[in-house]
Amino acid sequence: MYLLETEKIVKTFNDTGEKLLILNGIDFRVERGEMVAITGESGSGKSTLLHILGLLDKPDSGCVRFNGELAPTEDKLLSKFRNQNIGFVFQFHYLLEDFNARENVAMPRLIGTGNRSESLRIAQDLLSSLGMQHRLNHYPNQLSGGEQQRVAIARALINKPDIVFADEPTGNLDAKHSNEIISLIEELNRDMKQTFVIITHDKSISSRMQKSYTMQDGALRLG
């Protein structure tokens, strides 16, 4: 059974009255513990696909299955499902400016459980395991780009999700920090068997993944 499976995902957008076909019947599968890259040109529909896979958007037709079951459609159930099963890392870290690193990481667990002290303790452990123990109480504007993205990765992992979707996680970083982040993702995949689906422009990154797909003309092609 696949961890993530899609069937004939179709998505169109209306652009000044003209219907643009972005995703044309995508069938996509990810096994537990895999690290998958999706590459493609700008505007090819990579992010749209990631949003649908991450249940942030709905397809016009087709379906998304997690562990063989259809993803929920009702808003409240969907929010809960995302909270417990899916992690996100975006190009922009989207850390909450008024909260420190530990509180930012704790946020998804706090949303899910409402237990503040437990959430903060787990966040602290997680940040420490990612080498951020010296930055626990720093606010996002006191962290470097690489550190901000490490905090975002820790936030994505706090609820021990089945899968983490990363949309250009190194898009805003220089080569050194970019390499550090990808190495961290590889480490997490190797040590914790964490499943990642990563959207990237960078061929050097996609080549480090176990599988790599290319998005072209609304279709996914392996390799």
Add this chain to the structure above:
Amino acid sequence: MLGVVIAVAALLVSFALFEGYENALKEVILGANAHVYIFRSGSDDLSKEDMRRIREVLDSQTEISTYAPIILTQALAVNKEQHAGILLRGIEPDGEELPTAFRKYVQTGSAELSNPLDTVIGVRLADQLGVTVGDSIKLVSPMRTRITPMGIRSRSRKFRISGLYQSGMYEYDSRFVFTRLETASQFASIGNQVSSVEIKLHSDEVENADALAYEWEKELGLGFQVVSWIFYNGNLFTIIVLEKWILFIIMSLLVIIASFNVVSATATSLMEHQGEIGILKAYGMTNANLKLIFLSRMIVLATIATAVGEAFGWIMGVFLTRQTLYQLKGDVYFVDEINVHFSWQNCLLVFGVTMLIVALSTLIPLRRISQLKVVEILRG
């Protein structure tokens, strides 16, 4: 939030001014007058027999603190070239407790009326006549004018001023002249009769005066008229209370205007935190919880603003009572001092109304949270 601070201060101080005025007026009216009066129906005075019947009924009433007869007659007060129309009140000043706060209001001289021709006159009347304690005035009774072969003769008598009466109520201070009951009786030539009986109620019965008056009138039977302070002043206090609430509503509009800033501040905050809203939604936070976060933030700010506004209003109120630049016109407003009355109930009311308005003003822009789509936010 500065707008809310100012609006709350204005709302609280205006409410406190009205309530202060209402209380001051009530205190003077209830202090200078009795709570219930018993008259003979028509224009007759109360006879000895009437008094016996009244005592029979009143002595068994537990609501009564004290009661006493009074003679009321109009006269003219004259001092040299000065003269003024007055109301002569013949009272029994020797009782342990009087039906009115007569003693309290005699602040200059003595309230004893120990000599039969002693009199206490209103402080404004004294000013008008140019007299003070120790001086004499002549009271002329136009009611007892006789036509004689020598012409029209009025009954007049000279009185010595033993004290000045200052209630703060302009009308009373410029019209009232007090003397002993028997002196007034002789002056008005009414023999053993009295004008009415003044009744003071226990403080917890004051607001029931109307019902008690109705009950006693029935008990006394035909020929008696029992009237409460509410009958005399009810309309005045109804108008004051009505004006107070109208002003409260008008002043609440200031808070509504101030809350427009809350609407724009919340809308701006939503714009600024769109990315954060997006990520929190992505991580499963519900729209209701997101709204609660923004709402609680605004409620905390509004609580601080309201507390500061109430403190500012209180300072303004204290300043108004202590300043001497402006005083009320006693002949227009009955009392000539500005009074303010702050109560925790009013502070709570202002707080509640402000919080409600701010909460509603915050919820209007917060409706947008439900319409914000995570994908659109993340796409920027």
